[in-house]
Amino acid sequence: MNQYRSEWKYICTDGQLEVLCTRLSGILAADPHAGTDGTYQVHSLYFDDYKNSCAAGNESGDGLRYKYRVRYYGNSPETIHLERKAKKYGFGDKKSCPLSRAEYESLLTGNCCSAFWNTDKALLREFCTAMMTRLFTPKVIIDYERTAFVEPITHIRVTLDRNISAAYDCNAFETGGYLRFPLQKAHQNILEVKFDDILPGWLRQMIENNRIQATTFSKYYLGRKRLEGLLQ
Secondary structure: OOOOEEEEEEEEEHHHHHHHHHHHHOOOEEOOOOOOOOEEEEEEEEEEOOOOHHHHHHHHOOOEEEEEEEEEEOOOOOOEEEEEEEEEOOEEEEEEEEEOHHHHHHHHHOOOHHHHHOOOOHHHHHHHHHHHHHOOEEEEEEEEEEEEEEEOOOOEEEEEEEEEEEEOOHHHOOOOOOOOEEOOOOOEEEEEEEEOOOOOHHHHHHHHHOOOEEEOOOHHHHHHHHHHHHHO
């Protein structure tokens, strides 16, 4: 069963981000993925079908849309996950499953028949079906540095993403040896707040007091647009 959550996004400057990090660190717990400096690297490889339906859904503002990606954290791709991110009229839902080395390589090369028949992971079988019927292939790499805070009781998650970039050398996803192109102007970052029902008043006030700009920023869509502009 899908559990859709509110997802609010904002553009913030370096100064606003630092103020928010300082204030949030005194209230919320740091994300367990974070290193000693409170941050971690996120690397995602996004897929789309032969019609580029996922990108087109973003462009047209479809109320119902989704995208698939594989992701790892830090500098070592030893643990890779397949994720399906769905949107339903402004609310978000994410499903995830771990991938073995063989499963990951089958998705990267498009030879996913064996993965489909040799797994009991529902999400992997779903994506293999999409690859076989709609020809999903890797399209873009999105990298960024993340600071995240969580409140497990009320299920709040706040993330602050810096240095968001896109790359088109999908075969180098694991090695990191690819040219990156920034998706934002210098000194701009993205704040994202995820919550189940009601945003607590103290957090809403913190956002409003910092006068940050609401946005519908999609890393995948803007990454595709950025690279298309460079490659034309």
